[in-house]
Structure formats: structure tokens, C-alpha cells
Amino acid sequence: MTVLNMVEAINLALKQEMKKNKEIIILGEDVGIDGGVFRVTEGLLKLYPGRVFDTPLAESAIVGTSIGLACAGFKPVAEIQFEGFMLCAFDQIVNHAARIRNRSRGRFTCPMVIRSPIGGGIKALEHHSDSPETYYIHTPGIKVVIPSTPYDAKGLMISAMRDPDPVIFFEPKRLYRAIKQEVPDKEYNIPLGKARMVQEGTDVTVISYGATVRECEQAAELLKGHVSIEIIDLRTLSPLDTETIIKSVKKTGRVVIAHEAQRTLGMAAEIATRIQEQALLYLKAPIERVTGYDIIVPLPKLEDYYFVDEKRIAEAIEKVMNF
Amino acid sequence: MIKKIQSFTIERIEILNEKGEVDKKLFPKLSDKQVLEIYRWMCITRIFDAKAVNLQRTGRLGTYASMLGQEATIIGSAYALRKQDWLFPSFRYSGGMLLRGIPMDKLYSYWGGDERGAKPPENVNVFPLCITVGEQPLHATGFAWGLKLKKQNAVVLTDFGDGATSTGDLNEALNFAGVFQAPVIFLCQNNQYAISLPVRKQTAAKTLAQKAIAAGIKGVQVDGNDIFAVYKATQDAIADALKGRPTFIEAYTYRISDHTTSDDAAKYRNEKEVKEWQKKDPLQRVKIYLEKKKLWNEKKETELQKECEAIVDKAVKSYEAIPRAPREDIFKYTIAGGVA
Numbered sequence: 001m002t003v004l005n006m007v008e009a010i011n012l013a014l015k016q017e018m019k020k021n022k023e024i025i026i027l028g029e030d031v032g033i034d035g036g037v038f039r040v041t042e043g044l045l046k047l048y049p050g051r052v053f054d055t056p057l058a059e060s061a062i063v064g065t066s067i068g069l070a071c072a073g074f075k076p077v078a079e080i081q082f083e084g085f086m087l088c089a090f091d092q093i094v095n096h097a098a099r100i101r102n103r104s105r106g107r108f109t110c111p112m113v114i115r116s117p118i119g120g121g122i123k124a125l126e127h128h129s130d131s132p133e134t135y136y137i138h139t140p141g142i143k144v145v146i147p148s149t150p151y152d153a154k155g156l157m158i159s160a161m162r163d164p165d166p167v168i169f170f171e172p173k174r175l176y177r178a179i180k181q182e183v184p185d186k187e188y189n190i191p192l193g194k195a196r197m198v199q200e201g202t203d204v205t206v207i208s209y210g211a212t213v214r215e216c217e218q219a220a221e222l223l224k225g226h227v228s229i230e231i232i233d234l235r236t237l238s239p240l241d242t243e244t245i246i247k248s249v250k251k252t253g254r255v256v257i258a259h260e261a262q263r264t265l266g267m268a269a270e271i272a273t274r275i276q277e278q279a280l281l282y283l284k285a286p287i288e289r290v291t292g293y294d295i296i297v298p299l300p301k302l303e304d305y306y307f308v309d310e311k312r313i314a315e316a317i318e319k320v321m322n323f
Numbered sequence: 324m325i326k327k328i329q330s331f332t333i334e335r336i337e338i339l340n341e342k343g344e345v346d347k348k349l350f351p352k353l354s355d356k357q358v359l360e361i362y363r364w365m366c367i368t369r370i371f372d373a374k375a376v377n378l379q380r381t382g383r384l385g386t387y388a389s390m391l392g393q394e395a396t397i398i399g400s401a402y403a404l405r406k407q408d409w410l411f412p413s414f415r416y417s418g419g420m421l422l423r424g425i426p427m428d429k430l431y432s433y434w435g436g437d438e439r440g441a442k443p444p445e446n447v448n449v450f451p452l453c454i455t456v457g458e459q460p461l462h463a464t465g466f467a468w469g470l471k472l473k474k475q476n477a478v479v480l481t482d483f484g485d486g487a488t489s490t491g492d493l494n495e496a497l498n499f500a501g502v503f504q505a506p507v508i509f510l511c512q513n514n515q516y517a518i519s520l521p522v523r524k525q526t527a528a529k530t531l532a533q534k535a536i537a538a539g540i541k542g543v544q545v546d547g548n549d550i551f552a553v554y555k556a557t558q559d560a561i562a563d564a565l566k567g568r569p570t571f572i573e574a575y576t577y578r579i580s581d582h583t584t585s586d587d588a589a590k591y592r593n594e595k596e597v598k599e600w601q602k603k604d605p606l607q608r609v610k611i612y613l614e615k616k617k618l619w620n621e622k623k624e625t626e627l628q629k630e631c632e633a634i635v636d637k638a639v640k641s642y643e644a645i646p647r648a649p650r651e652d653i654f655k656y657t658i659a660g661g662v663a
Contacts, residue, residue: 025472050472053503055499055502056495056498056499058495058498058499060461060492060495061461061464061492061495061496061498061499064458064461064492064495064496065461065464065465065468065496065499066465067461067465068461068462068463068464068465068466068467068468068469069465069468070465071450071462071465071466071469072465072466072469072473073469074469074472076465091492092458092461092492095455096455096458096459101656101657101658102438102656103438103451104441104442104450104451105438105439105441105442105656106442106655106656107442107443107445107451108450108451140658140662141657164658164659165658165659
């Protein structure tokens with residue numbers, strides 16, 4: 001066990017899996033000599049020369065050539081420097097990476113990982129603070145993963161690299177160095193599509209993922225001894241672990257869903273729908289959504305107005321409790 | 324002080340003219356037997372193509388993109404590839420797909436709207452054709468890069484139209500190919516139109532071959548209706564690709580047909596222009612060449628036509644006999660193991 005932050009945990013996952021699987025190659029902007037702008041790929045070029053590539057500045061080409069590399073038998077782990085730039089590759093992701101298996105009826109597949117930081121909170125420029133996960137969740141043929149702890153980040157990254165299909169791996173950038181945790185030195189995997197029970201409770205189910213899980217825990221802290229709160233960290237957004245959600249809802253009968261992404265057609269909308277389809281009569285109160293607003297994420301000076309904080313989550317919990 | 328630090332020229336290769344005469348110095352290494360084989364593939368392509376349009380007109384096929392007039396570009400390039408090479412085709416390269424081993428009934432079934440037709444047989448090095456314009460050259464580049472990393476003696480050829488040269492993806496592909504020295508050949512079928520837009524409105528560049536220059540790779544133009552020029556350019560490009568030097572080949576040709584069966588070209592171009600290009604017919608040239616060499620006559624021509632028609636008719640029968648897939652088929656290939 002070593003105490004690691006999320007950057008170090010993902011770095012360790014890449015290091016270990018690259019050692020084990022010679023087909024893994026890393027490509028992206030500044031991922032080689034510079035080790036990535038967040039240093040997630042630090043040291044990998046030295047360890048694995050010939051398998052880590054600094055590419056020209058072209059996201060569509062990073063993903064497009066990764067598709068070709070994957071079809072040629074490699075396992076590309078492509079880094080997109082910021083989630084806003086990933087839209088330049090959106091076409092290649094949605095029109096091709098997600099479809100090659102189906103288009104070729106399984107003759108060709110795209111086992112690849114696209115890593116990208118996500119979300120706000122680092123006082124950055126425009127396009128550096130967005131939460132675009134819905135675009136990708138809506139797309140069949142790709143999986144979407146977003147860890148909230150260093151431990152999960154390592155285990156999920158290893159699973160992503162072992163998956164037979166394209167996986168988008170979003171890394172909440174404000175958590176990169178915010179949390180340290182004991183992470184096993186040995187390799188381990190956390191299955192994709194399985195949520196994590198953060199804490200068990202009986203009064204209300206709070207569902208979240210990524211950076212917002214922390215605020216949910218803080219909200220639970222605020223209401224400690226007053227409300228018994230169950231917190232679920234989804235970890236994988238597509239495919240969604242509906243089973244864990246429904247089981248919890250049937251127990252508590254009250255639901256709060258929290259995420260940083262905008263509200264309309266956000267993850268919460270889909271979860272709420274599945275709950276009403278499968279557990280309507282267990283509900284004791286309407287489902288509450290605590291989300292980003294349907295606006296462009298503000299620049300750093302005003303971005304705190306946008307974020308979901310522990311107070312908003314606590315208010316929503318009290319609202320469902322007092323319905 | 325102003326110094327000239329770069330200049331470039333674009334060469335055009337012409338070997339076989341409209342009178343069936345060849346430039347002996349440039350003539351590629353091809354036996355008579357091979358030329359006859361090439362001619363046969365051109366005929367198969369033309370008859371396959373005419374039949375496809377026909378089937379669409381009678382409701383037996385979906386929207387189809389005709390290759391009429393572009394057979395030299397398609398067959399000349401596909402024929403030059405070696406067994407171990409790969410093809411990442413556009414939607415206007417069906418003849419090349421057939422030549423490279425895609426079964427004809429399967430190709431018809433794809434154009435008939437059946438995804439099962441897009442699955443290439445295991446031993447055939449052909450990707451499913453790409454509908455979005457200018458996007459599969461990135462896959463071709465990545466795949467070629469992969470072949471190079473695996474130290475395989477193989478190259479990738481990808482084709483696209485003149486319209487693709489305006490896309491970001493194509494230009495990104497050229498650039499990546501140059502940087503990573505990927506063994507890839509970019510074949511631009513400049514058929515003068517991207518649906519209705521003529522090349523002169525597609526770009527201010529005088530040639531499309533020069534699109535390669537900014538990426539630091541080689542660009543060459545060939546007479547795209549000249550099977551030997553296309554073959555030679557592709558062969559040269561294969562040799563270069565294996566040394567890590569990608570090539571952009573602009574095959575200067577003409578789309579005699581509409582863009583697809585859903586298009587009516589009469590709306591945007593005049594008949595006179597089409598007639599001028601019909602005089603440059605790529606099959607006719609090879610036929611005259613073969614006749615001059617006493618390798619061909621009307622009897623052989625009639626026999627070949629009959630043989631090709633029989634091949635095509637057989638494939639159509641086989642295609643039309645394929646039963647519709649069951650409902651569960653559509654859920655099988657979204658991800659490994661399918662979707663519940």
C-alpha cells in the first residue's frame with residue numbers, strides 16, 4: 001500500500017498494465033516528454049520508449065488514428081488534454097470508434113481508451129471546466145467511466161484497458177491532487193458497470209459520480225445523526241448499474257441525484273426515469289435533482305455560483321425528507 | 324533580404340493515351356496476361372455497377388454510388404496492391420473491393436441495406452467502406468502506423484473524392500502520416516464533382532496533389548482514366564510507403580454518372596462536358612491497346628461481356644436469396660456480447 005493521489009494512481013495503472021500488455025501504446029498531446037499537462041503519463045516514455053507518442057495538435061487525428069491502431073491489434077490509450085477539445089474528435093468517437101464493431105459485424109473492433117480530464121474547479125480558461133458526459137452516454141457502442149477516488153481510478157483504469165470496446169475515461173480534474181488514499185501496489189481491477197456503495201443508510205439514497213461524490217459525503221456529514229443517508233458512486237455511467245440503484249431506492253424510498261453537468265438530459269434525468277419505471281410505488285417523495293444549471297459554465301470568478309456544493313445537496317436531502 | 328526557402332512542383336503521370344498508345348519508358352512491369360486480367364476486372368466493375376444502378380431503379384437495391392468512368396482509378400490502384408496490403412475504401416470503390424476479395428453477393432447485400440454484407444471475410448484485408456467523407460483516411464493512417472510498429476511488410480491504401488480534400492480529417496491524416504512515417508497511400512479520386520460542387524469551387528489550389536506538400540509528404544497527379552498510370556503511381560507509392568514515405572495520388576478522372584442514384588447531375592453540369600469525358604473512357608483505351616497488340620478482338624470482347632454478365636447475374640441471384648436477418652441480429656454487435 002502506498003498513499004497516492006489520483007494522478008499517481010492512474011499513472012501506476014498505466015505503468016503496470018503497459019508492463020503486462022505489450023499492445024498498449026499511449027498517444028496524445030504532450031504525453032511523452034512532458035508527461036501530460038497534468039502529469040498523468042509522467043515517466044512512461046522513459047520506461048516504455050517506442051510505445052508513448054507525442055502527437056501533433058489534432059484531437060480528431062488522435063482518436064482517428066487510435067481507431068486504426070486498435071483495429072491493427074494495439075490497445076491505444078489516447079489522452080485528450082481537456083474535455084472541451086474532445087469535441088474536435090466527437091465525430092471520430094461517435095461515427096467511427098463506437099460503430100466499427102457493428103459496421104463490420106464484429107470482424108473489426110476498437111478496444112481503446114480515451115482519457116480526458118473533466119469538470120471545473122481549477123480556475124482555468126473557457127472550455128476547460130465542462131461536464132460533457134451526456135453526449136457520450138447517449139452514444140451506443142462506447143462505455144463511459146468516471147472515478148471519484150485514487151483507489152477506484154487505478155482499478156477502473158486497469159479494467160478500461162482490458163475492455164474489448166472503446167472506453168471513455170473521464171478524470172475529475174479538481175480531484176487529481178485533492179484526495180490522497182492508500183492504493184495497493186499490486187494490480188487489481190474494478191469491474192466496469194458496477195457502482196460503489198460509499199456509505200449505507202436507510203432514509204435517503206444519494207446518487208452521484210465523479211467530483212460531486214465528495215460534496216455528497218460532506219452533505220451527509222452536515223446531516224449526520226439527523227438523517228440516515230446511503231450514498232452511491234456510479235463509477236461507470238455507461239453501462240449504468242441500475243440494479244444497485246433500484247435496490248437502494250426500494251430500501252430508502254427517497255432519492256437525491258447530484259452532478260456537476262447541466263440539468264437537461266443529464267445523468268439524473270435518466271436515473272430518475274429508470275427509478276419511476278422500476279420502483280415507482282416505493283417512492284415516498286419526488287426525486288430531487290441537484291445539478292449544474294442549464295447555462296454555459298462561468299469563467300473562474302463566478303464558477304462557484306455554478307457548482308453543486310454540499311449545502312445544495314443537504315437542502316435537497318431535507319426536502320425529500322420533509323415531503 | 325528575401326530568400327526562397329521552399330518551392331515545389333507537381334508531376335503528372337500519363338502512360339496510355341486515348342489512341343491506345345503507351346509511353347514505353349514509363350510502362351510498368353506488367354505481363355500481357357496481367358493486362359488482360361486488369362481489363363477483365365474493369366469490365367466486371369462496369370457491369371457490376373450498371374447492374375447496381377438498375378437494381379436500385381427497380382427497387383431491388385438501396386441508394387448506390389456509381390463508379391462509371393472511374394474504373395481505371397479504382398482497378399489500377401487495387402490491382403497494384405499485394406496480398407498482404409490493406410484497403411480502407413470510400414463508398415465509390417466497389418470494384419476495388421471486389422478485386423481485393425469481397426464476395427459480390429455480399430457487396431450487393433450491403434448496398435441493399437443489409438449490414439451483414441459489410442463484414443469482410445476473415446482472410447480479406449479490406450475494411451468496411453466508409454460513408455462519411457474524408458474520415459477513414461485517419462483509420463488507414465493509424466492502421467498503417469500499427470503495421471509499421473509491428474514491423475510488417477504491408478501498406479494501406481485509402482481512397483476518397485475531391486470533396487474530402489477540404490475536410491479537416493483528411494488533412495490531419497496527411498499530417499499524421501508524414502510525422503509518423505506511416506506506410507499509407509492516399510488515393511484521391513478527383514472526379515471533378517463533390518455532388519454538385521465542381522473542384523474549382525472546392526479549392527483555390529491548382530491541383531489536389533499539392534495538398535500533400537504542406538504535410539511534408541509526396542504528392543503526384545496521374546491521368547485517372549489511364550490504367551497504367553494509376554497502376555504505376557500506386558506501385559511507386561507502395562515502394563515508398565514501405566520506406567516510411569506516404570504518398571498522395573490525385574487521380575484526375577470524371578464521374579460520368581450522377582453522384583448517387585438519388586442525384587440528378589443534369590441540374591448542375593452540362594451534357595457537353597460529359598460527352599467530352601466519355602471520349603476518354605478508361606475501358607476503351609485498354610481495349611484499343613490490347614487490339615493493337617493483337618491480344619484482343621470482337622469475339623473475345625463478346626465472350627468477356629457474357630462471362631462478366633454471368634458472374635454478376637449469379638451474384639444478384641445469390642444476394643436476393645439471402646433471407647432477412649432475425650430481429651435479435653440488430654442488438655448483437657453494439658458492444659462485445661451484444662446489448663440486452
